[in-house]
Amino acid sequence: MPASRARGRKPVVLTIVCTIVAIWLILPTLIVIPVSFSATKTFSFPPKGWSLRFYRNLFSSDVWRQAIIHSFTVGLLVAVVATVLGTLAAIALVKMRRRWSGLLNGFLLAPLIFPGIVVAIAIYGAYLRLGLVGTYTGFVLAHTVLALPFPIVTVTAGLRALDPNYAKAAAGLGATPWNRFTQVTVPLILPSVLSGALFAFMTSFDEIVVGLFIQDASFRTLPVEMYVSVTSETDPTIAAAATVVIVLSTLAIVGFHATRVVRRKGAARGV
Amino acid sequence: MPPEWSDAREPHAVSEQAQIELTDVVMSYPGGARPAVDGISLAVQPGELLTLLGPSGSGKSSLLNIIAGFLAPTSGRVSIRGTDVTTLPPHRRDIGMVFQNYALFPHMTVAQNVEFPLRQRKIAGPERNQRVRQALELVHLAERAASKPDQLSGGQRQRVALARAVVFDPELLLMDEPLGALDKALRGELQEEIRRLHRVVGKTLVFVTHDQEEALALSDRIAVIKDGRVDQIGAAHEVYERPSSLFSARFLGESTILTGTRGVGEAAVTTPFGAFRVGISLPDRRGEVSLMIRPEHAWLQPRNAAGAQPPEDVSPDVDWVAAVVADVVYQGSSRKVRLTIGADTRGVVLEGAADRSTCAPGDEVYLLWKVDDAWIV
Numbered sequence: 132m133p134a135s136r137a138r139g140r141k142p143v144v145l146t147i148v149c150t151i152v153a154i155w156l157i158l159p160t161l162i163v164i165p166v167s168f169s170a171t172k173t174f175s176f177p178p179k180g181w182s183l184r185f186y187r188n189l190f191s192s193d194v195w196r197q198a199i200i201h202s203f204t205v206g207l208l209v210a211v212v213a214t215v216l217g218t219l220a221a222i223a224l225v226k227m228r229r230r231w232s233g234l235l236n237g238f239l240l241a242p243l244i245f246p247g248i249v250v251a252i253a254i255y256g257a258y259l260r261l262g263l264v265g266t267y268t269g270f271v272l273a274h275t276v277l278a279l280p281f282p283i284v285t286v287t288a289g290l291r292a293l294d295p296n297y298a299k300a301a302a303g304l305g306a307t308p309w310n311r312f313t314q315v316t317v318p319l320i321l322p323s324v325l326s327g328a329l330f331a332f333m334t335s336f337d338e339i340v341v342g343l344f345i346q347d348a349s350f351r352t353l354p355v356e357m358y359v360s361v362t363s364e365t366d367p368t369i370a371a372a373a374t375v376v377i378v379l380s381t382l383a384i385v386g387f388h389a390t391r392v393v394r395r396k397g398a399a400r401g402v
Numbered sequence: 403m404p405p406e407w408s409d410a411r412e413p414h415a416v417s418e419q420a421q422i423e424l425t426d427v428v429m430s431y432p433g434g435a436r437p438a439v440d441g442i443s444l445a446v447q448p449g450e451l452l453t454l455l456g457p458s459g460s461g462k463s464s465l466l467n468i469i470a471g472f473l474a475p476t477s478g479r480v481s482i483r484g485t486d487v488t489t490l491p492p493h494r495r496d497i498g499m500v501f502q503n504y505a506l507f508p509h510m511t512v513a514q515n516v517e518f519p520l521r522q523r524k525i526a527g528p529e530r531n532q533r534v535r536q537a538l539e540l541v542h543l544a545e546r547a548a549s550k551p552d553q554l555s556g557g558q559r560q561r562v563a564l565a566r567a568v569v570f571d572p573e574l575l576l577m578d579e580p581l582g583a584l585d586k587a588l589r590g591e592l593q594e595e596i597r598r599l600h601r602v603v604g605k606t607l608v609f610v611t612h613d614q615e616e617a618l619a620l621s622d623r624i625a626v627i628k629d630g631r632v633d634q635i636g637a638a639h640e641v642y643e644r645p646s647s648l649f650s651a652r653f654l655g656e657s658t659i660l661t662g663t664r665g666v667g668e669a670a671v672t673t674p675f676g677a678f679r680v681g682i683s684l685p686d687r688r689g690e691v692s693l694m695i696r697p698e699h700a701w702l703q704p705r706n707a708a709g710a711q712p713p714e715d716v717s718p719d720v721d722w723v724a725a726v727v728a729d730v731v732y733q734g735s736s737r738k739v740r741l742t743i744g745a746d747t748r749g750v751v752l753e754g755a756a757d758r759s760t761c762a763p764g765d766e767v768y769l770l771w772k773v774d775d776a777w778i779v
Contacts, residue, residue: 300505302492303470303576304566305522311493314518318509 167370198356217282265347282327289323427478440630456627498567
C-alpha cells in the first residue's frame with residue numbers, strides 16, 4: 132500500500148476489516164478448487180489424495196460436454212443479441228425526451244429488480260405453450276431478457292459521456308446519418324459496448340433460476356447441469372466444472388481490464 | 403480534380419449572386435423567453451470574410467448553426483447561391499465547419515481526420531491522398547499526418563480542423579469561435595493563418611467571435627449581433643469608427659462617451675460638462691445622443707487648479723473637457739490613461755510614443771479632440 136505508506140501511517144483497522152471481508156467472500160469459492168483435484172468420490176475437504184479423474188470425467192462425459200457447449204453457445208448468442216438490442220435501446224433513450232426516457236428506462240431495467248423466480252415461472256408457463264422448453268431459442272430469448280439491462284446501462288453511460296460535437300462535425304463534413312453512426316459514434320463508444328457484451332455473456336453463463344425451469348434432459352446449461360448433478364449424486368465432477376467456470380470468469384474479467392489498460396497506455400505513449 | 407491552392411491565385415470571380423442570403427430568420431428555443439435569433443436578414447458576398455460579433459447569448463452561434471443546418475429556423479429562409487436550403491440537412495450543404503473545441507475524431511489519425519470528408523464524397527484513393535497531403539501542407543502539418551489528435555498541441559489541433567474543413571473544397575467555411583480555447587499569442591498566430599488560408603483558398607468565410615480585436619483583425623465586414631438582431635453591419639473600420647449605436651460603439655472598443663441632448667437646429671450636444679460641437683459631416687441625430695471619442699483620437703493637456711480656463715494654444719477645430727486622471731496603464735508601445743469626467747463618466751486616452759504626457763493618477767487635465775474626430779450615436 133504505497134499510498135498509505137506515503138502518509139507514514141498504515142490504516143491497520145481498515146486493512147484487517149478488508150482482509151476479513153475478502154476471505155469471507157472468496158474462501159468458500161476457493162475450497163472448490165482442491166476438492167476438484169480429489170482422488171476419492173466424495174466431497175471431503177481437505178481431499179484424501181490427488182488426481183485429475185474428475186477433469187477427465189468432465190471433458191469425456193457427453194452430459195458435461197454438452198452442457199459446456201450449450202452454455203458457451205447460448206452465452207455468445209445472448210451477448211450478441213443483447214448488445215445489439217441494448218445499444219439500439221440506449222441510442223433511443225439518449226435521444227428521447229427526458230420524461231419518456233425515464234419511464235422506458237425503468238421498464239427496460241425491470242429484469243434487474245424483478246424476483247428471478249417470478250420471471251422464471253412466467254417464462255416457463257409461456258414456454259410450455261410455445262414448445263420452447265429445452266431449446267436454444269428458448270434459452271437465448273430468456274437470457275437476453277435478463278441480460279439486456281447491462282448493455283443498456285453501459286452504452287447509455289458511454290453515449291452520455293460522448294461529446295455531441297463529434298456527430299455534428301461528421302454531419303458538417305458530409306457524413307450521412309448511417310456513416311456518422313458507424314464511422315464515428317460506434318468506434319467512440321466501443322469500450323462501453325464491449326463491457327456491456329461481457330456483462331451480458333456472464334449473465335447468461337451464470338444464470339440458474341430460469342434455466343432450471345426451461346431445461347429438460349436433452350438441453351441443460353452448465354450451471355443447470357451442476358445443480359441437477361449435485362442434487363442426485365455427490366460427484367466431485369461438479370467441483371471440476373465449478374473450477375473451470377471460476378477460472379474462465381476470472382480470465383474474462385482480468386483480460387478485459389488488461390486490454391483497456393494496455394489501450395490506455397498505448398494511447399498515452401502514442402502507439 | 404484537386405483544387406489548385408497557391409498564394410498567387412487569381413482573384414475569385416465575383417458573381418452577382420450573394421453566397422449566403424438570410425431572409426427574416428427567426429429561431430426560438432423551446433421554452434426560451436425571447437427568440438435566440440429575432441428576424442435577421444443578411445447577405446454574405448462570395449469570397450468575403452464576414453464576422454458575426456456579439457456578446458455571449460446574442461444569438462451569433464445560433465445563427466451560424468442555422469446556416470450550417472444544425473438548427474432549423476422557426477421561420478424565414480436560408481439560401482446558398484440562390485438555392486433555398488432552409489430544410490436541407492447539414493451533410494448535404496457542402497459547408498466546411500470548424501468548432502471551438504476542434505471536434506477532431508480521437509480514434510482517427512490526423513490524415514484520417516482530414517480524409518474523412520473526402521471518403522464521404524467517395525473520392526478515389528490516389529486523389530484522396532494527394533488532397534490530404536496538400537491540405538496538411540497548407541497548414542504546415544504534413545509531418546504529423548500519422549499522429550493521433552491527443553498527441554498534438556491545441557494550436558496544431560485547430561490547424562488540423564482547418565485542413566479538414568477546406569480539404570473537400572466546400573463552397574463555404576463556417577468557424578464557431580475557433581480560437582476561443584487558445585492563449586493570446588497562439589490566437590494571433592492562428593488569426594494570421596486563417597487570413598492566409600482565406601486568401602489562398604478564396605472561400606466565403608463566416609466567423610463567429612465575441613472578441614472585438616479578433617473581429618477587427620480578421621474581417622472584411624463585421625455584423626454586430628445584439629439580442630438576436632443585427633445591430634450594425636459594415637466594413638471593420640466603419641463599424642469601429644462610425645458605429646450606428648451606443649452598443650456597437652462600446653462593444654467594438656473603449657472610448658470616451660459624453661451623453662447629453664441635442665435639440666433641432668443645434669450644432670452642439672449639451673451635456674453636464676458643457677456643450678460640445680458636432681462635426682458637420684456627422685449624422686443628423688437629435689434628442690438624447692452621445693458623443694464618442696476613440697482613445698487614439700484624444701490627447702491630454704495639464705490643467706491648473708482654477709480649472710475654468712480653456713487650455714492654451716487650442717486651434718478652433720478642437721473641443722475639450724476637464725477631467726481627472728484615474729489610472730495610467732503602461733502597455734509597452736503605448737500608454738492608456740483612464741480618466742474621470744464628473745462623477746460617473748469615464749474617459750480614456752491612448753498615447754503613442756511621440757505624444758506621451760507625464761500625467762499621473764490624481765492629476766487634473768484637459769481631454770482634447772478634433773471636432774471632426776468625434777462621432778455621434
